[in-house]
Amino acid sequence: MTILSEKRPTTPDVEPDVTIDVAHLEHLLLGRWAEVRREAREFLRDPRLHRDESLPMAAHRERVLEQLRILAREGDVLRAFPSRLGGADDHGGSLARFEEVITADPSLQIKAGVQWGLFASAILHLGTEDHHDRLLPGAMSVDVPGAFAMTETGHGSDVASIGTTATYDPDTEEFVLHTPFRAAWKDYLGNAALHGTAAVVFAQLITARRGEQPVNHGVHGFYVPIRDPQTGQFLPGVGGEDDGLKGGLNGIDNGRLHFDHVRVPRRELLNRYGDVAADGTYSSPIASPGRRFFTMLGTLVQGRVSLDGAAVNAAKIGLTVAVTYGNQRRQFAGPGNDEVVLLDYAEHQRRLLPRLAHTYAAAFAHERLLQAFDGVFSGASDTDEDRENLETIAAALKPSSTWLALDVLQASREACGGQGFMAENRMTGLRADMDVYVTFEGDNTVLLQLVAKRLLADFAAHFKDADTGAMARYMAGRAADAALHRTPLARVVQTLADGGDVRRSVGHLRDAETQRELLTDRVETMVEELAQAVRPAQKAPRDVAADIINENQHAMIEAARAHADLLLWEGFTAGLAKVEDEGTKQVLTWLRDLFGLTVIERNLAWYLIHGRLSAGRARSVSSYVERLLRRLRPHAQDLVDAFGLAPEHVRAEIATGVEAQRQDEAREYYRRLRASGAMPVPEKSLSPERRRA
Amino acid sequence: MTILSEKRPTTPDVEPDVTIDVAHLEHLLLGRWAEVRREAREFLRDPRLHRDESLPMAAHRERVLEQLRILAREGDVLRAFPSRLGGADDHGGSLARFEEVITADPSLQIKAGVQWGLFASAILHLGTEDHHDRLLPGAMSVDVPGAFAMTETGHGSDVASIGTTATYDPDTEEFVLHTPFRAAWKDYLGNAALHGTAAVVFAQLITARRGEQPVNHGVHGFYVPIRDPQTGQFLPGVGGEDDGLKGGLNGIDNGRLHFDHVRVPRRELLNRYGDVAADGTYSSPIASPGRRFFTMLGTLVQGRVSLDGAAVNAAKIGLTVAVTYGNQRRQFAGPGNDEVVLLDYAEHQRRLLPRLAHTYAAAFAHERLLQAFDGVFSGASDTDEDRENLETIAAALKPSSTWLALDVLQASREACGGQGFMAENRMTGLRADMDVYVTFEGDNTVLLQLVAKRLLADFAAHFKDADTGAMARYMAGRAADAALHRTPLARVVQTLADGGDVRRSVGHLRDAETQRELLTDRVETMVEELAQAVRPAQKAPRDVAADIINENQHAMIEAARAHADLLLWEGFTAGLAKVEDEGTKQVLTWLRDLFGLTVIERNLAWYLIHGRLSAGRARSVSSYVERLLRRLRPHAQDLVDAFGLAPEHVRAEIATGVEAQRQDEAREYYRRLRASGAMPVPEKSLSPERRRA
Incomplete structure (x- = not known):
């Protein structure tokens, strides 16, 4: 509903000059x-x-x-x-x-x-x-x-x-x-x-x-x-x-x-x-x-690392099929003679493009995880802390990407309607195979609890004697930099100290630092609240302590999910920094923003309740998301083409171009019929006399 | 996180005297x-x-x-x-x-x-x-x-x-x-x-x-x-x-x-x-x-009506399996010698019980739909408006329940871990079969647009000349009473006129009228905003009008979903009114509240942005949800048993009691081992001398 109060042009605000260098991407x-x-x-x-x-x-x-x-x-x-x-x-x-x-x-x-x-x-x-x-x-x-x-x-x-x-x-x-x-x-x-x-x-x-x-x-x-x-x-x-x-x-x-x-x-x-x-x-x-x-057990972490990568690849297949089909299949009459291409529908964009952004984020985050894995197992960076970080990141990303794969494959299959249900179009079989990825090699829910415990342990280790919320800002460093040590801790802390009211207008949501702060702030606040909530468990009898932990189990899992979202956003942003081509950088920036903003949109109530966003600013999150969808729509095909999957990898009948042929044939048939003058007239357009006749 | 600031006992606040009359239910x-x-x-x-x-x-x-x-x-x-x-x-x-x-x-x-x-x-x-x-x-x-x-x-x-x-x-x-x-x-x-x-x-x-x-x-x-x-x-x-x-x-x-x-x-x-x-x-x-x-096409509405009912039945099977298994399977050590039963974990309750509440709501709402269908097709109440209402309700409920079935079957399968992935436990096969229910007999997304169009048409028909938001209150009647004409329009409008600040404390959330108002208010406000947003399309050229409608497509679908949620809540409340047994009424009231509150929780940002709930009251939504989960947990088995499905209907190996046998056997083994004195001591409990030895 948030888009309603805003005045803006009704034609899509596409910037036609922007193009993606698909090979580069x-x-x-x-x-x-x-x-x-x-x-x-x-x-x-x-x-x-x-x-x-x-x-x-x-x-x-x-x-x-x-x-x-x-x-x-x-x-x-x-x-x-x-x-x-x-x-x-x-x-x-x-x-x-x-x-x-x-x-x-x-x-x-x-x-x-x-x-x-x-x-x-x-x-x-x-x-x-x-x-x-x-x-x-x-x-x-x-x-x-x-x-x-x-x-x-x-x-x-x-x-x-x-x-x-x-x-x-x-x-x-x-x-x-x-x-x-x-x-x-x-x-x-x-x-x-x-x-x-x-x-x-x-x-x-x-x-x-x-x-x-x-x-x-x-x-x-x-x-x-x-x-x-x-x-x-x-x-x-x-x-x-x-x-x-x-x-x-x-x-x-x-x-x-x-x-x-x-x-x-x-x-x-x-x-x-x-x-x-x-x-x-x-x-x-x-x-x-x-x-x-x-x-x-840690020596076997490669299972989780590789499932993360494999799940992202499965999501890529689903999106390649759904976007390709969505760009060819037409349904329901448009303003002219032709029916409308599915991907021109706003809801179709809502269903597919945020998932495309999420998949890009997951792909970039996985690349960092894989590099961290290689660092540990090659011995290049193999301290106890490196190993522990690797295990924590793997425990955060494996649930995130395996659930993403199921979600993407299901949304992709639904976006293809009945075609999506045909085995020849691959999505149902792939989804069925991926299903168990969310519970094997560590059940996702159990892994997220491990992540939360690690976040809490780090929090406790650094602030054994401190009790003030301010000191919890430490978590920002941990979470934001995802244990890959790219951003100096000090700078993040500084940024946060300056923060608090940087989100002054809609425009700020485009700013990467605003997104980072919103996402980081959520993780650190959740961990801080959690640490306070479970502290009584330390001195309580065993059964009471178990109850306290259990009562906070859902909050622990939510905190771990928020941490994973942040890892994805950081991964995407790091990947974006490597893009040289200007057009590609522009489109990927929109896509990164779409990912960041949809995460914030999903957790909007949290930001409102915690006073991080005003009601007005919260509304602008959704309107900016919708604007991004329109901007990204013309680039959707390039974005899936850049996954680089050949027909032999995708192997879905409807992603071969057959649908475009069918649609062209149908349109050509009607074009000729209209030109021949033999096109039947619709009954409702008859004169009342002739209808009565 | 909202539960953290609240002081309350750490033991579950179960009321042990309350029991369900399963046969009655x-x-x-x-x-x-x-x-x-x-x-x-x-x-x-x-x-x-x-x-x-x-x-x-x-x-x-x-x-x-x-x-x-x-x-x-x-x-x-x-x-x-x-x-x-x-x-x-x-x-x-x-x-x-x-x-x-x-x-x-x-x-x-x-x-x-x-x-x-x-x-x-x-x-x-x-x-x-x-x-x-x-x-x-x-x-x-x-x-x-x-x-x-x-x-x-x-x-x-x-x-x-x-x-x-x-x-x-x-x-x-x-x-x-x-x-x-x-x-x-x-x-x-x-x-x-x-x-x-x-x-x-x-x-x-x-x-x-x-x-x-x-x-x-x-x-x-x-x-x-x-x-x-x-x-x-x-x-x-x-x-x-x-x-x-x-x-x-x-x-x-x-x-x-x-x-x-x-x-x-x-x-x-x-x-x-x-x-x-x-x-x-x-x-x-x-x-x-x-x-x-x-x-x-309307003569074929029975397809959608019966898919709604069938989908609810599929969800019942999934929950029967998952709750039964969750009450038997143990995992991770508890405070005593025994491991903890899955359903005692707060997160497991979070995964299953709101879905159980939703399934009850869908079952009751379906019963009303079926009665409306019978009224029309038997000729007992077969006006044009009856038919139109029937089609609209079917178009709202079929998407809601078919997506629910997929969601419930997936959550149920995940809640059973690896067992959930075995074909012999039924959930994966059932889910695969149900998948196409969301796109056949009218694609769910298309049906929701039909519902939204009907809501808008009704709105327009009644207020052709009016422009003020207040008049839009009419929608409350439509939406709340779900075209089944049980609640006199006037009373609902009156309640709303009195409203605005009825939600004065946490306790009010328990009040059915508060829930009704929150849910109704959301539908009517969304439709009102939507009507204003699409009004310019009426006088615009065809292509501009199409753009305006398209830009509001997501909001239309969200409004239709909100309408379906309200239909479910009203259906549950009507079903509840028929319960005579006090214990059953109490538990079902909690379950209805859980359904209502989880719908509100899911849309919490909307309530905050639109000033319907303050931040403090929004927090209390989640804490009341958590309280309801603890209250309902002891009744979960009765609630699925009341579905009345025999083993020949469920046909899932793990719902036969085999898991309880396995767990009892394992516990008995350890009990005897401990009693015999032959239980190996854990290495970590050895004295330092012996460990060094």
Whole structure:
């Protein structure tokens, strides 16, 4: 309603001179690993790798296994592994490549993720040289398809509480791997239902010395053969079940595993972070069991990093289809003879363009995350703080982008109407596959709580003795700069100190600093309020403390979401700074503004309640959003074209130009009919006499 | 964040004495056609009718066709048809029964909808006695599976613009049915790909008299045989294609049809609203071509009405699964030995309980819609205004409930984590099937624009000469009473005149009148602002007018959504008034309040910007929502149990109690282990000496 009180021209205020340099923008979006991504995309045009939607589950699984072997042979999938084993020690490039695989089939991406990103990576990161030499070659080549047996039916995101036990027996120098009850069955494991011949199994490592109570050293990984590679039968003591049909990703043979006192030789403990001597003595380079656990899990952060990138790529496909179709399909009569192109409708723009802006923000933010990941794993910037920051950013962005992918694919499919529901147009299948991304590799809601805890811990660590709100301004530095250390803390604090009434007019909303302040201020205020609210929990009895935390759970999650929004905005702004072409810079600035303003619009009540925006200024947020939509509309096609996806990546019938042909044919038919004079006249235009006749 | 400043006890403020009479509530929810619904549910427990998720498309289609024949024989599916042809003239009961079919398989529901609700209903409502006698028996018995050939590839929701033509040839007394270009192919038609042997085909009816220009009388329906029932081959001149795999509903053989100068005898024009004499003279009981078109389409409103009810039923299934599982599954350690039940987490309550409230509101609102439908179609209250109101309410509720179903099923699936993604737990498949409900039978966005146009037209009709905002208060009556004429207009207007500052404290939010005023005020203000904004379009040139309307398109859709929210709230409140049991009334009042307050919370910025709520009062909205969540949490299971769905309707493995068994087994295991003294001690609890040892 906010647009109503404003006088402005009714024709779209398009600036026709502004154009995007699509090739330049495409290169920018490809990021640091542009060459790797280009090669991957070229490779992924191969129809052998593409999803065949017509296949039932069993055939789809076999096809994906075969595709996995093609990747192993031809797909340059070993970049992350050590050079001495045939890899390239290229961690960032490896993930960049992996993220592109989603265009072929998300099942293939995740099957590859299970094999190389989880199973082989666990051997690499949690094992030591003996494991690398003995076990990695088979895992890397897929001679040994492997499962990553962490999750249990009764324990998903709470890995520390899994029920499977590995009890050391010094007499035989073996661990006894055991599943004590049904809820401790390993579940949802790719490669477990059919193809896996080995698994890295996570279990509570228990040692005992004679006469003493057994000690639980927490969760550790063990390399365990599970099937006879010849017969495909489970080995003695190992059992399992097929998870069967799923909501998506049916090219992967997810299944369950359980163990009945299976004996695992001592050397198969992946012992980089915890070892057991022949006599049962436990040792670890990390004294604190808690820190050790998080260090072990932290080596597997690449899963979350790459899901973030893959989800953004899925969103790109959806938008490419919907914008292309929206620029061709016509519906309902316009002012002239022709019907109106869908994307000329204001509501259609409202549905697609803010999501396009969000996807750009997510793409740029992901590029920074990937660089941070590469910094840590290459050792270039690998302090404890770097690792912790990486994990926090990944925990913030993975929920944000995976939910974005679902939202974008759904909006894109709806924007294409009935066509959007046809499997040949790709969006429903892609959405079904992406669905589980929001709950696996760390349930999104659980991850956001981790982020909030980190924000609170940082807040507490810096202000142990302080109680004033002003000191909480520290959070601005953390949140705004997203732990990537680009903006000096001092400057942000200074800007904020100057702030408070910088938002003097509509024009200010265009100002990047205003947007940054509004977004940053929200995060820091939320964290500050949260810190005050949960402080009583520190001195309260355990049950009361739990209640206090629980009552603030929703606020914690909201704060973490606000933090993620800020990371996206900062990522977009950093990406924008690299644009050289003036037209491209102009359009991307509008797009960044659209992202920032729609985040503010979504949280407008918060800004009003907290006195950060007046009612008048709040109205201007929506009117500026609408103005941006009109400005961006002519550039929508260029903006999706800059994603650089070839028809072999998109593979949607309606994005091939067929709709434009249909519309042109129909318009030509009516044009000729009108010209011939044979066009039937509408009954309502008849004279009353003739109607009565 | 708003809860933080408030002092209140940290233990949940549950009132343990309050209990729900589940049987009473179940009966209330079943509504006027309780017996019909109960019988339908009993019938639908039959496994022959259930979806088999493992079937590939071709087998699924055959199974659904067979199920359709079972319905025809045993399913009491002909209630809506005339008694003289074996029906029961029971329009409301027929839809009530039909809505329940979704529990068996949405494909079966929609296949039945195509056969009886569209194909046979078109013969019934658009045809006359000769058609009824000749054509209805085969359509009713499914001896003639039929397609409803309205939508074209190039024209979905804009039916008036379809390209197919039926040109009358007086020499042979036939219509020549023709598809002039590819965009005019009929598309997405159930029964068209395989099973249909006839179709009701919609085409522009064109007549010509010698020497005069041909006249287009608009869209009319024709009964057209399309396949040889023996061979299954298309008849001469008819062609088509299979739509192939879809995002869901793959038990239906959707397909495309096209016609190459197919000759249709004159008597096969369904001629109730428009007829052509042997010499080509057109006649109609409705003079205005526009009114005639909407009258013909209006006879098919039952599609939208029943989709509304079916969507609510799908949401009930999702919530039954998620709440049941959320009450059994445990995750993360609690203050004691046990892990915490999911539904005890505040965020889990936030995810599920407002959706439960929304689903109740939608269920009650649907019951009123169904009664209005029955009033019109039974003739009990069948004025033009009744029909128009029915169509407007259906156009408002169908988008609301179909989007709700998608939202609820997704939230439910996510709330069940990995289990939610397993096909055996039903939610992903159901969601995939429901997906197309938001764009078929009138795209949701297009329907909301119809609603907004109606709101604006009513506004304009009553205040042609008036310009003051005060007079717009009329809208309150329209919107609040939802055209069901329960609340005298005068009283509502009076209440509003008194209003303006009734919301004096938090306590007032509990007051139904406050909620009604806040919701009503928003609708009327939005419509008033909209009317002012689009007024210049009346006198503007056509292109400028189109721009003005387009610029306000988003505001129109938002106003229509606000109207739908109000309809839901009014429906819930009316349902609540029928509750006799005190405990049930108390819990349902909380639930109604939760619905009302979450709608207000979602639009909080609007209330703040428009000065309807102060910042302080706006904060209290969220804190009251959180209080309601705690109060409702102990009743969540009763509230889903009152949906009255049997295990044969829900058919989700995790809603069978299996999770409670697993959790009990795990807890028992640890209890015994602790009791035995053999429980391993955590490493971190060891003395420093022993850890060093």
